[in-house]
Amino acid sequence: MDNTAAVHHDEYEVEDYTGPAGTTAGRLGVWILISSEIVLFAGLLGSYILFRIFHPEWYEESSHLNLYLGTVNTLLLLTSNFFMMKATTAVEKDDQKLSAKYMLLTIALGLAFLAVKGVEYTLEFKHGEFPSTGPFWSFYFLLTGIHGTHILGGLVAITLLWIHAKNNALGELKGRVALTGLYWSFVELVWIFLFPLLYLLREGAAK
């Protein structure tokens, strides 16, 4: 939401926007949130990378991961991100109905991503691979768990926007679609690095 709506009095003079051109307060806020999230994933991925360097036997453990489901998940998230971008451009063209349709697709694919994750987890549990089986699995469940929680948070935000957009009632929330799209692209960006680090460093990837 841009800041002029922050304190909306008819008889008050409202301060004008003094931030950098081309960015609103909301967008700057989401970028700062993303920068604090980068540092959070820095802690997580950093620890994983540090362990990975001196644990060569994890290549073998990483091959237990279901590469097929992992790839499907990557494509699901890519497509979901694409639809969210289409929803953002639709809102900019004031076509809330169209953007609601795209948002619905985004949410559906996001839920599909979590469903595939659930299937993967159950398969791993069936093979006796729990977070406590070893450091690799602890990191696997930690990284995918926290990434999954971020996806859940994003889905909640998009659903709220979808409910408004469906009834053509976005009003002041119009700016938020682009901001949620920004956050959603960041979550996609994290998966772009998470997927190779966990799934692709398999047996034979390096000797």
Added chain:
Amino acid sequence: MSLSASKSNHGMVYVALVILALVTVGSSLLQFPGNVGIYIIFVLALAQAFLVALQYMGLKIEGYMVYGLIIIPLVLFAILVFLCIPDIAHYPLHLNL
């Protein structure tokens, strides 16, 4: 602020990302001498990351402030990992192997 300037090529960006994703997975299945396989995977991952950041997140049209907000955490990421290598990724400590 609007991304409409780059709205036309969302489709192209998507296609490029899908291709890159599949190529990354494909390359991980091939046999490469030494660590070349790893470098290929992460160059492709970086390519996807730049594509998403510049096109979808509109980093291209952001000012210096946002660039600072993105680069500083990445520098801290590098600091944390490199300064901890001598301590954590140095000598194998695992007792149960």
Added chain:
Amino acid sequence: MSQGHHQGFWTKYIFSTDHKMVARQFLLLALGMAVFGGFYAFLIRWQMAFPNQPAPFFGPVTPDKYNVIITMHGTIMLFFVGMPLLNAFPSNFLVPLMIGARDMAFPRLNMASFWMTVVAAILLMSSFFVPGGPAAAGWTGYAPLSASSEYTGVKIGAVLWLLSLAFVFISSSLGGINYLVTVVTMRAKGMSYSRIPLTVWFLLAAAFTFFLAAGPVLAGAFMLLMDNVFGTGFFLPFKGGEPLLWQHLFWFFGHPEVYVLFFPTLGFCLDIIAVFARKPIFGKKLIIGSTIAAIALSFVVWAHHMFVTGMNPTLVTPFAITTILISVPFAIIYVCMFMSLKGGSIRLEPPMIWVLGFLATFLVGGLTGIFLGAAGADIYLHATYFVIAHFHYTFFPSVFFGGYAAINYWYPKMFGRMLNKTAAILHFVLTFIFFNCTFWPLFIVGMGGMVRRIADPSFYPQFAIFSHLNVFATISAMCLISSQTIFLWNFFYSMKNGKKAELNPYESNTLEWLAQSPPPHGNWGPKLPVVTGDPYEYSQPGEASDWKSQSSYKGDAIHG
């Protein structure tokens, strides 16, 4: 989003999105939690002076209770007294007022960050009533002690402690985002970046440093949570984990965190020195440059907390060098403060007295840090009472001398009343004397080799020679804690029947003194102030009076 003039009790006091009300809420939370923190401090000191004799209001301080007490004292004093009192309360109250804005950029997010801190406090306090008791692994929660309940017998308490920390980190980061966006996007006309007062600069520096530093420790907290709950082994050696990783993640955050607590106090002291010395700040650009250098360096010094933990020796020298290096920017800021005092016509009002007290005591804290930064000396001094004396000589001046200076200085603006001056000076004199009497002996005891974090000093015969110093420190600590009641009385008494305060009692240039006291909702009347000057134009040659407000805005009465 628009709030009508008539607000019910709930929206005005409890779920308020007015940045001034959120500021007062944070202040009250900090003062409330300080009572707990102070009580635990008293218990620790009691056990050090009179081991195993039942402490008043508590009974005998048994070893397991002692571990809980030191954990809770550290956690509460840092995250529930230091952070709110120095970051949340001043940022909320001062940032919009000092840059000429009506409210924060995201008012609801502002309210949410307060209530998150309250939830964190409730989580922490509820851990006293769960089976197994609260967390007992020190405020640093070193693994493997904190990573599995088989060592301390604490299971739910450790989880609650970690969740409480996670909530506080997230809430303070969200607050930081709010302050940063507010200053960048909502400044009044004419308020260029160079005209922003140093208090706001330092509050931003603290917010920026915090949300960058909080990431890795949040990651570590999730890992520690999984160690405790799901039996993973991130930090447990027998499960293939690496305990030092927790220390790296924790102190990567820990050291910037101590500067996050220190930066706002620097801002207050600089602004207060300018006002009460009637003189512009010496070297303002030098100060801002040094702050940026200090922020950068603060991210590469963390391992000086880990010199003796079996960390790889190749890391010890670089971190010792960066630690000694970081004292340079702060020395520059210190010299700028002294030069700002030089040649000024000093007005010894309570805020100025607190700042002078801060300058004196923090200097000792800063200098003793150099011994601990030098790896050679730290091998001996690590984990002794010397370390405790060092960080109390840095925390206490920052949080309490700096905090009391800010409260004394902005109290007229917050409540429209003046604090009782004699009570304020008496409170300062007692606090200054008893603070030094409490912590100076601990330097001596520490150099003598008395180790910290031991529950029962009488168990070690070689510490018997320190008993009279410990008794002296405990008695002064009890006087120090009880002398804080003067402030609590003064704070609540003057709220209703203190002397009526005029708009600008100390003739200061910054914007917030043009608003009414206390500023109404929306801060400024229908018109916003237009900034015409620099905040530090005091005693300018050829000017009639020795101060010139940043704006010619006249705070006309506002209905409602």
